[in-house]
Amino acid sequence: MTGESIGIDLGIKNLAVVSTGKVYKNINKTKKVKQLEKRLKREKRKVSRKLEGNIEKRDSSHRPIWKRPLRECKNIERQNQKIRSIYKKLTDIRNNYLHQITREIVKTKPSRIVMENLNVSGVMKNRHLSKAIAEQKFYEFKRQIKYKCEMYDINFVEVGRFYASSKICSQCGHKKADLKLSDRIYRCCECGLVIDRDLNAAINLANYKI
Numbered sequence: 493m494t495g496e497s498i499g500i501d502l503g504i505k506n507l508a509v510v511s512t513g514k515v516y517k518n519i520n521k522t523k524k525v526k527q528l529e530k531r532l533k534r535e536k537r538k539v540s541r542k543l544e545g546n547i548e549k550r551d552s553s554h555r556p557i558w559k560r561p562l563r564e565c566k567n568i569e570r571q572n573q574k575i576r577s578i579y580k581k582l583t584d585i586r587n588n589y590l591h592q593i594t595r596e597i598v599k600t601k602p603s604r605i606v607m608e609n610l611n612v613s614g615v616m617k618n619r620h621l622s623k624a625i626a627e628q629k630f631y632e633f634k635r636q637i638k639y640k641c642e643m644y645d646i647n648f649v650e651v652g653r654f655y656a657s658s659k660i661c662s663q664c665g666h667k668k669a670d671l672k673l674s675d676r677i678y679r680c681c682e683c684g685l686v687i688d689r690d691l692n693a694a695i696n697l698a699n700y701k702i
């Protein structure tokens with residue numbers, strides 16, 4: 493595929509779908525990350541139990557008055573260290589994954605990489621997904637792609653709101669007005685194309701004409 497223009501569609505179900513058909517999964521759905529998230533929750537619960545147990549009473553504005561000053565509570569400090577180390581592990585896993593993917597994509601030496609402006613993509617408008625988005629670090633992904641494009645002399649193009657990459661048929665160009673966010677498969681009523689929604693969007697981005 494060297495020399496081609498490629499499009500990358502970012503999403504929740506999969507982190508990235510490339511117009512070449514390559515799919516990069518959402519790492520937050522892997523067993524390893526899920527286990528760490530679970531452990532994190534457990535350790536956080538433990539620390540809040542320890543804090544509760546150390547409350548003597550509360551003052552008039554409901555602030556706790558401690559039995560022992562917190563800085564003397566070695567067990568709480570140890571617990572917080574445990575939590576910090578799990579956070580660090582998660583951050584490292586996510587960052588390494590992003591570096592691995594973005595490196596792999598630019599190493600295919602496309603002539604151009606096209607992505608959608610994140611502020612206007614459908615997923616960013618959905619507030620329920622905001623946690624997943626923060627975890628997936630869409631912005632970090634784009635930042636890495638951008639500077640790696642510079643390193644490898646690849647043209648980076650960002651596409652704005654006016655380009656409906658998910659609504660256009662990547663085969664015939666027909667624009668579908670009634671595509672819902674929940675429609676995972678794109679079906680074209682004009683030419684009959686049936687294609688994964690994200691792949692369709694990625695191909696449209698790849699074919700984007702400035």
Ligand SMILES: [Zn+2]
Nearest residue numbers: 661664680683
């Ligand atoms: Zn079509």
